[in-house]
Amino acid sequence: MSDDDATPAGRSRRRFLAAAGVAGIAGLAGCNAFGDGDGTQRSDGGDQGGGTETAGGSDGGSAGQIGSGRSPFGDRQVSGGVSMTEMPDLSGELTLYSGRGEALVGELIAFIEDLYPDLTVRPRYNSAADLVNQLLTEGDASPADVFFSVNAGSLGALADEGLTRELPSEVLEMVPDAFHDPDGQWVGTSGRARTIPYNTNAYAESEIPDDIMAFPETEAFADDVGWAPTYSSFQAFVTAMRVLEGEEATRQWLTGMQDLGVSEYSDEFLVSQAVADGEVSVGFANHYYIQRVLAGRPNAPIATAFTSGDAGAIFNVAGAAALDTAEDPDLAANFVRHLLSAEAQDYFARTTFEYPLVPGVDPIGRLPPIDELNPPEELDLTQLSDLEGTISLMRDVGVL
Amino acid sequence: MATDQDQHTEPGTDLPVGTTVASAAVAAAVVLPLLWLVRTGLTVGFDEAVALLTRPTTVQVFVNSAALVAAVTGLSVLLGVPLAYLTVRTDVPFPRLCTVAVSLPLVIPSYIGAFAFVSAFGPNGALKRLLAPLGVETLPEIYGFPGAVLVLTLYTYPYVYITARASLLSFDTTLVDAARTLRHSRWETFRRVEVPQIRPAVAAGALLVALYTLSDFGTPAIMRFDAFTRVIYVEFNAFGRETATLLSLQLVAVTFLILGLESLVRGDERGGAGGRSRDTVRLGRWRYPALALPAAVAALALVVPLGILLTWFGQGASDVGRSLAFRPEYVLNSVGVSAAAALAATVAALPVAYLAARHRTPLTAVFERVTYVGYAVPGVVLGLALVFFGTQYATPVYQTIYLLVFAYVIRFLPQAVGSMRASFLRVDPSLPEAARTLGSSPPTAFRRVTLPLIAPGLFGGAALVFLTTMKELPATLLLRPSGFKTLVVHIWSAYASGYFGHAAVPALILLGVSALSMLVIISQEGYNVK
Numbered sequence: 060m061s062d063d064d065a066t067p068a069g070r071s072r073r074r075f076l077a078a079a080g081v082a083g084i085a086g087l088a089g090c091n092a093f094g095d096g097d098g099t100q101r102s103d104g105g106d107q108g109g110g111t112e113t114a115g116g117s118d119g120g121s122a123g124q125i126g127s128g129r130s131p132f133g134d135r136q137v138s139g140g141v142s143m144t145e146m147p148d149l150s151g152e153l154t155l156y157s158g159r160g161e162a163l164v165g166e167l168i169a170f171i172e173d174l175y176p177d178l179t180v181r182p183r184y185n186s187a188a189d190l191v192n193q194l195l196t197e198g199d200a201s202p203a204d205v206f207f208s209v210n211a212g213s214l215g216a217l218a219d220e221g222l223t224r225e226l227p228s229e230v231l232e233m234v235p236d237a238f239h240d241p242d243g244q245w246v247g248t249s250g251r252a253r254t255i256p257y258n259t260n261a262y263a264e265s266e267i268p269d270d271i272m273a274f275p276e277t278e279a280f281a282d283d284v285g286w287a288p289t290y291s292s293f294q295a296f297v298t299a300m301r302v303l304e305g306e307e308a309t310r311q312w313l314t315g316m317q318d319l320g321v322s323e324y325s326d327e328f329l330v331s332q333a334v335a336d337g338e339v340s341v342g343f344a345n346h347y348y349i350q351r352v353l354a355g356r357p358n359a360p361i362a363t364a365f366t367s368g369d370a371g372a373i374f375n376v377a378g379a380a381a382l383d384t385a386e387d388p389d390l391a392a393n394f395v396r397h398l399l400s401a402e403a404q405d406y407f408a409r410t411t412f413e414y415p416l417v418p419g420v421d422p423i424g425r426l427p428p429i430d431e432l433n434p435p436e437e438l439d440l441t442q443l444s445d446l447e448g449t450i451s452l453m454r455d456v457g458v459l
Numbered sequence: 460m461a462t463d464q465d466q467h468t469e470p471g472t473d474l475p476v477g478t479t480v481a482s483a484a485v486a487a488a489v490v491l492p493l494l495w496l497v498r499t500g501l502t503v504g505f506d507e508a509v510a511l512l513t514r515p516t517t518v519q520v521f522v523n524s525a526a527l528v529a530a531v532t533g534l535s536v537l538l539g540v541p542l543a544y545l546t547v548r549t550d551v552p553f554p555r556l557c558t559v560a561v562s563l564p565l566v567i568p569s570y571i572g573a574f575a576f577v578s579a580f581g582p583n584g585a586l587k588r589l590l591a592p593l594g595v596e597t598l599p600e601i602y603g604f605p606g607a608v609l610v611l612t613l614y615t616y617p618y619v620y621i622t623a624r625a626s627l628l629s630f631d632t633t634l635v636d637a638a639r640t641l642r643h644s645r646w647e648t649f650r651r652v653e654v655p656q657i658r659p660a661v662a663a664g665a666l667l668v669a670l671y672t673l674s675d676f677g678t679p680a681i682m683r684f685d686a687f688t689r690v691i692y693v694e695f696n697a698f699g700r701e702t703a704t705l706l707s708l709q710l711v712a713v714t715f716l717i718l719g720l721e722s723l724v725r726g727d728e729r730g731g732a733g734g735r736s737r738d739t740v741r742l743g744r745w746r747y748p749a750l751a752l753p754a755a756v757a758a759l760a761l762v763v764p765l766g767i768l769l770t771w772f773g774q775g776a777s778d779v780g781r782s783l784a785f786r787p788e789y790v791l792n793s794v795g796v797s798a799a800a801a802l803a804a805t806v807a808a809l810p811v812a813y814l815a816a817r818h819r820t821p822l823t824a825v826f827e828r829v830t831y832v833g834y835a836v837p838g839v840v841l842g843l844a845l846v847f848f849g850t851q852y853a854t855p856v857y858q859t860i861y862l863l864v865f866a867y868v869i870r871f872l873p874q875a876v877g878s879m880r881a882s883f884l885r886v887d888p889s890l891p892e893a894a895r896t897l898g899s900s901p902p903t904a905f906r907r908v909t910l911p912l913i914a915p916g917l918f919g920g921a922a923l924v925f926l927t928t929m930k931e932l933p934a935t936l937l938l939r940p941s942g943f944k945t946l947v948v949h950i951w952s953a954y955a956s957g958y959f960g961h962a963a964v965p966a967l968i969l970l971g972v973s974a975l976s977m978l979v980i981i982s983q984e985g986y987n988v989k
Contacts, residue, residue: 154941160956183941184952188696189839193937195700196843200850202858216698291696325683446697454516459693 125170125406135409139419140401141233143174147393150177152386155394156194158187158208159377163410170406171397180394187213194222194382204385205394209377211247212295215441218244223380227392233399234416237434238376240441247376247440248398249407250414252346252432253296255364255371256331261340267364271371272304275315282320285330285339288458292327292345292375298449300370302442303435306452313456328352335359343371350412350424363426367433374434375443376416474818475901481810486826488807489833489869493711495844496836500705508705517690521709524673524687527607528717531672532665534612539619540661542753544649547627549740549749557753558624562981564760565617566973568930568947570677571966573610574954575764576601577681585770607684611672613760618671619664621980622881625919626660627653629885645740662724663877669717670835673710676933688837695839707840714835718828765970772963785949785964793945794972796860797928800867801875801921807868808875808920815876816883830876833869841870842937849938863938867928874927875920882916883909922980929973946972 122143124136149171157164161184168180185193187208194201194217206223208214217223223244231239231246238247257267261283268277274284287293300309324330327344331352334342337360349363366372379398381391397403404415408423415422422429453459503511511517546557564572579585580601600606630653638648679686687710694703742749808830815827833841845866849857856862886909894904910917932947939948946969953961 161952162956162958181941185936186955188698189937191698192695192700192843193846195698196846197850200854200857213698444698447694447699450693450697 122170122174122400122402125166125402135405135423137401137405137420139421140404140415140417141399143171143397143400143402146396146400147389148177149175149390149393149397151390152179152181153390153394154202154204155180155182156190156203156206157182157184158190158206158213160184164207166410167398167403167406170402171394191216195220197384199384201382201384203382204387204391205379205381207248207377207379207398210291210295210443211245211376211378211440212291212298212444212446214240214245214378214380215444217380217382218242218441219444222383224383224385224388224391226381226395230392230396230399233396235418237374237436238416239378241439245378245380246395246399247378247416249404249411250374250376250416250429251292252365252374252414252434253292253371254344254346254349255366256334256342256344256349256352256361257364258334258337258340259360259362260337264362264364267341269365269367271300271366271369272308272312274371275312275319277319280319280341282322283340284316284319284321285324285333285342286316286321287324287327287330287343288453290326293343294446294449294453295375295443296343296370296373297453298443298445299373299435299438301445301449301452302438303370310452310456313453313458317456317458331361335361346414346426347412347424350426353425354412365427365432368435370435370438372432372434373438373443374414374432375440377413474814474820474823478810478814479823482814482823482826485807485811485872486829488865489830489872492844492848492869493832493836493841495847496704496707496711496840499701499847500708503701503705511702511705512709517706520685520687520690523604523685525713527604527611527679527684527686528669528672530604530608531611531615532669534608535616535619535668536661536665538612538616538756539664540623540657542616542756543620543623543627545749545752547624549742550746551742551749551753552746553750557750558981559978560757560761561620561753562617562977563757563974564614565621566926566930566970566977567614567760567764568677568932568969569611569614569675570681570932571768571950572614572760572764573607573678573681575767576606576610578767579763585767602683604684607679607682607686610678610682611675613756615668615671616756618667619661622660622664622877623657624981625881626657630656659725660881662721663881665724666717666721666831667834667874667877669721670714670831673713673717674835674837676837676839691837691840700843704840704843707836711832711836714832715828717835718831722824722828768963768966768970771959772967774960785961786944789944789946789949789965790968790972792943793929793947793969796864796867796945797925799860799864800871800928801925803864804868804872804875804924805879805917805921808872808879811872812876812879812883816880817888827876827880831873834871834873838870838931838933839937841866842934845869845934845938858938858940860940860943863935863940866934866938867924867931870931870934871924871927874923878920878923879913879916882913882919885916886912919980922976926973926976926980929969929976 155164155168161182164182164184168182172178172180183190183203187210190206190208191213194203194206197203201222206214206217214223218240225243226239226246228243231243234247238250239245255267257264266279268274274280297309297313300312304312322333322339324333327342328348328351330339330342331344331348333339335352335356346363349361352359352361379395381388381395385391399417401417401420404417404420407413408415408420412422412424412426414426414429416429450459501508542557542561545551546554546561551557577584584601634652634656635648638652643651674688676688676692679689680692687706691703691706691710694706811826811830814823836844845862846857849862853862856865890912891904891908894908895901899907930947932951935945935948936951939945944952946965949965950962950969953959953965
């Protein structure tokens with residue numbers, strides 16, 4: 060009968076080995092945490108980009124740049140916009156529910172907390188959907204003050220439930236009217252445009268149709284298109300098509316694309332990489348994924364095409380809202396104001412290649428300025444919160 | 460000599476009052492927060508509910524989940540029982556090493572396993588890149604039903620393995636000898652003598668596998684398989700809490716079905732100690748080839764994720780400033796909160812397991828079965844239920860460690876209950892009775908006689924709760940205090956932002972610490988009572 064599992068010698072030997080293994084790994088962890096690796100391989104992720112961060116220099120009447128001014132597309136200084144130093148001071152305790160990742164927001168919060176010694180920010184990171192569900196469940200007893208999210212749909216969902224508080228008009232006026240809620244319940248902080256990444260070895264820009272509804276009929280793209288139907292921005296795009304063109308036309312578009320032959324990827328960074336690799340020649344992605352590919356591979360044969368005035372050209376915004384349950388509504392509103400400062404807008408542009416919404420702060424990368432874009436004018440961004448209808452349509456057609 | 464202990468309580472015998480009240484309190488505490496589920500799910504209008512539940516896609520997805528659960532459970536049993544038999548009853552070389560290697564896959568969270576398999580075998584995976592120079596163009600599809608079954612089986616079969624092994628270790632092998640003297644072959648002996656004896660233990664392990672598969676979110680999502688949980692996930696993402704909770708209620712109903720099935724399969728449990736003989740199956744020339752089975756299983760389940768993690772580690776972590784840097788306090792947070800959960804679960808499970816083992820009446824059976832509800836509900840649903848409970852009724856503890864530990868207890872209590880119940884069953888009741896006749900009061904008899912005898916089950920259950928709490932993600936994200944980061948939360952935030960290099964080290968540490976607790980589990984299981 061074998062009972063040697065229970066012998067003291069066997070037990071202590073195993074424990075020693077296990078302890079040694081853990082100690083070894085912990086030691087490795089210590090070394091790695093302070094080490095400086097090179098080259099990252101990020102194949103997906105919501106909204107993070109490159110950029111190295113160390114303390115930067117200051118520039119006249121500004122609070123300094125968040126992180127260094129370096130970016131893969133060339134250095135720059137903060138210019139334009141309203142500096143944080145010209146905004147009301149922040150003090151007290153703020154609870155932030157952030158659907159945007161810690162890698163991005165953490166840096167920004169650290170910068171703001173350093174600027175205002177009396178301010179403590181308590182951030183809570185989770186996906187935007189989970190946070191919205193949490194806020195809806197918490198109701199009046201929620202400890203949250205500000206909600207920061209990566210898409211307008213979640214902001215709209217909160218506004219519809221009456222959980223947001225109207226922002227002061229000076230904050231709303233910092234961005235053009237199209238980029239904040241008509242009722243002032245939330246304000247956009249940075250934008251992302253829907254684009255068509257295309258492989259420059261296969262097509263010239265003029266060969267890409269500028270009407271999104273023409274894509275299923277473009278025979279040249281047969282079996283040569285990539286998309287990511289489970290990705291939230293793609294679903295927002297389909298929602299926009301439903302709003303602008305109607306349910307039936309959207310259904311036909313989806314079926315048409317499937318008949319044309321489309322490859323599925325799990326997110327749009329992979330779509331853009333596939334376009335750059337030549338796996339497919341054309342895709343559907345947010346504009347910053349193309350810039351991220353180019354940041355990693357400056358000579359990649361990929362460029363950005365835009366459609367005009369339709370669902371394929373929607374300009375969605377990340378934004379913030381002050382919540383009804385905020386203990387100090389002024390602090391909440393002023394924190395949101397700081398997200399629209401020159402430093403913060405410049406930071407978003409450099410870190411994630413998004414479009415700053417404050418006039419005067421330019422985007423980074425090979426992008427047209429924001430006024431040259433042609434998003435559909437009749438679309439209200441909060442209508443993009445009707446995801447349920449989109450999901451059921453996509454499921455019905457067999458795309459999801 | 461085998462003794463046949465009849466553990467049933469005679470009708471009319473009183474249940475011990477204190478223990479019953481404690482047991483009822485535990486059962487109520489575990490179920491109460493889930494009433495939110497019922498409340499929210501039922502706010503969906505009746506017509507809409509019927510339409511939702513009978514929608515072709517819902518039915519299709521339900522069938523998918525049923526098929527997934529059946530396949531994973533069946534394969535886990537087919538894998539776990541032979542492996543247990545191999546390592547316990549045969550003379551296979553290196554039995555201890557085999558045991559450890561075969562149990563280790565349990566420490567790997569299934570979503571990490573799923574992601575590793577996709578990274579390795581997917582269309583853009585490492586294996587494809589390795590084989591491309593050799594001219595291999597396409598690999599078998601890893602996504603979909605086969606992939607989901609493979610990943611889930613690999614990371615849940617240890618439940619069956621551990622319980623089957625414990626049962627085989629405390630098996631009364633004199634029965635086997637008796638059967639062999641009556642000229643039964645090995646296979647017949649196995650079928651007629653050993654299977655009925657280990658059936659309850661295997662059923663308990665299979666139950667854990669089935670319920671885990673039913674409620675797992677991550678793996679079906681990553682493997683792109685349309686399981687029920689994926690539908691719930693999509694609904695939550697579209698902010699449809701009511702419909703999502705309604706679908707979760709459907710899951711709970713299926714749980715009760717599975718629990719009923721397990722009761723049937725479990726059959727008549729026999730407890731009590733038995734004798735042991737020196738019976739081992741001699742494998743002869745199959746001794747070393749038999750190693751291929753545990754080696755292959757362990758290699759597939761362990762090498763793939765470890766390999767992928769080491770690749771990320773090798774790629775290095777980019778400098779992203781202080782936000783994503785790993786801090787040792789994350790390990791302390793993880794270990795601390797998991798240890799607290801293990802302790803609380805053990806204490807809570809004690810009365811429930813005792814009653815379920817010693818005084819089997821319908822009431823005590825209900826208490827025991829009810830603890831499984833928390834295990835089968837998806838983590839995000841449980842999280843939201845406790846968010847509601849916390850903000851409405853228990854505001855001081857909302858977003859504190861206490862509510863978080865409570866969530867873990869609700870979630871993982873059945874693991875402790877099952878382990879302890881098996882232990883209680885193995886204790887010969889005549890021993891504490893003897894203590895009573897010698898003048899000890901019931902609590903003293905329990906403390907001095909029963910407790911040391913069930914200690915292995917106690918530690919085994921605690922270690923299992925510790926292990927699964929270390930891996931838990933969705934409820935943690937919802938209920939943790941803001942700024943409280945555990946290892947899995949750090950891994951998730953690094954992974955969600957695409958900084959895989961930063962996820963590698965905490966993941967490896969997680970595996971290391973979990974492996975330690977796994978060693979405790981397998982060293983304590985199968986304690987033999989003579």
